[in-house]
Amino acid sequence: MHSFTEQLLNGLTLGSIYALVALGYTLVYGILLMINFAHSEIFMLGAFAGCGTLVALSALPWPLSVGAAFLMGMLACALVAVAMEKVAYAPLRRAPRLAPLISAIGVSIVLQNSVFLWRNDFLAFPTVFPPTQINIGPVTLSLIQIVILGSSLVLMGGLWLFITFTRLGQAMRACSQDREAAELVGIPVNRIISLTFFIGAMLGGAAGILYSLYYGSIKYNMGFLPGMKAFTAAVLGGIGNVPGAMAGGLLLGVSEAMGAAFLPEAEWKDVLAFAILILVLILRPRGLFGERTSEKI
């Protein structure tokens, strides 16, 4: 039982990171109906920008340097993502549906290889947190886990507040419901799309930093697997649906941690994740929380 709660916590930690990345996929998909393949590279860029900041500011006490790392990482990712949208996706609004996908693959290759040219092997992520273990009742948590859970809660809560209560959030929701109608009532759709990429990339960048704080090393291709899992999580929760992405991420993280602990070989955990996905799609195609989209037939 003890190991069960521990695995549950590990799963929630990992899952909250997946959830943050999944939000980036879901937000973009909600408006553009496009799978943003380059989002996993944004995640990776966040980790590298955070790493750079931490190394540069290593003299400062850790709350300051970590705060600065988050700020820098998120900002850098957001700017890259907005630029990427303007260059590679915006010209393709009226193109055949698969063209933006190819463009996204191209951007992904470009981003990954720009980092590869600079640094082609593992880079140690600075360890900033003291390895303190904290006991809450019967469970033991490391400081890093608390930071990850706490900050992703704050970020997700912030996103939810933003989307629900601000005018910009309202405009975002309008765009994802019906882009043309939104344009007709005077919403600057292109600006809202940029904003969506900005926010999604901020969350993705933060997730990249949290992920590398947890695992301790970064590499140019580190975004691929978490990115794919996060995408899975987004579909699991119903793609385009914000609370769904959060729930899907947590669910995927937990099932993965349980799979790693209780399956005979740890690698089978990935099979478990995808098998769950396929089952969900067959039994409940719109995802766990997806709205019923009107099917053509």
Next chain:
Amino acid sequence: MTKKISIGFLLLASLALPLLFQNSSYSYVIRIFGLVGLYMIMGLGLNIVVGFLGLLDLGFMAFYAIGAYTMALLSKAGVGFWPALFCSVSLTVAVRALLGAPVLRLRGDYLAIVTLGFGEITRIVLNNWDSVTNGPRGISLITDANIKPVSVFRWTLSTNTDFYYLIFFMLLLCIVMTRRVLNSRMGRAWMAIREDEVAARLTGIELTRMKMIGFVMSAAFAGLAGGIFARWENFVTPESFTFWESVMLVAMVVIGGMGSIPGTLVGVSIVVLVPEILRNVLSPGLMSWRYLLFGVALVAIAVFRPQGIWPSRRRERELNAPLSEMKEVS
């Protein structure tokens, strides 16, 4: 007329290519073009799903892998090349049908993610099912005495040139077959589905059945290519069948021009050959830049020519023709 001449010229050039390079220091060119041929076979298969049905398949490599592993395992068990190739194709088709049956009812985007998931599952299973697949070390077919040689009539195929010709003739067969199917009632039904499902349904096309046939048929191409690949390379490992490869295959079809056979062939050639050419012309200092350049090229093609390099003529006419011209065409 010019079309016939250029096709004839292309055929002759492809036939002569190995003879030109066979005994030179550039003999690896034959290998690369053989590989291009295999990718073309797969591209034609994927084109049915992506180009004609308008569905996104992100796990196509899984079926290539199933074909290759079937061939490797059967060859090790002493089965001859042709029966084993038949089994590769059949098993691939069967697995594809099992996957397609529940999934094809879903909307297109979900198909993309299910195929992606299936591709990853296949790779992980191949990596971890040690007792059968030998895990990440892969299966080598070189040292086993059990293995029967690949023979066609009374010739035995062993060199790169031999396999080049085998692949070439298989490719011709696939091209002819695809052409025939696409211009048949079925091909037209697929195009109708791609353009508008509701309208297609109203004209009496059985959506799920038609999608299923296309979806399953496409996998046969992958199984065929996989089977040949396993005996040519004499070695299979899970690492040849990554998600990335599946994505690149989709890129090949889309770059060439979805739904167009020459387009697919051109797209495959570009995506496989350009990095190879860059490898040879770039100075060592620029070598590591070639993937970066390739990425830039992908973005540029998508932005400036979203319909692909060689789009299907019929489709282009439908999409761009002014109304007056439409009447003429129909």
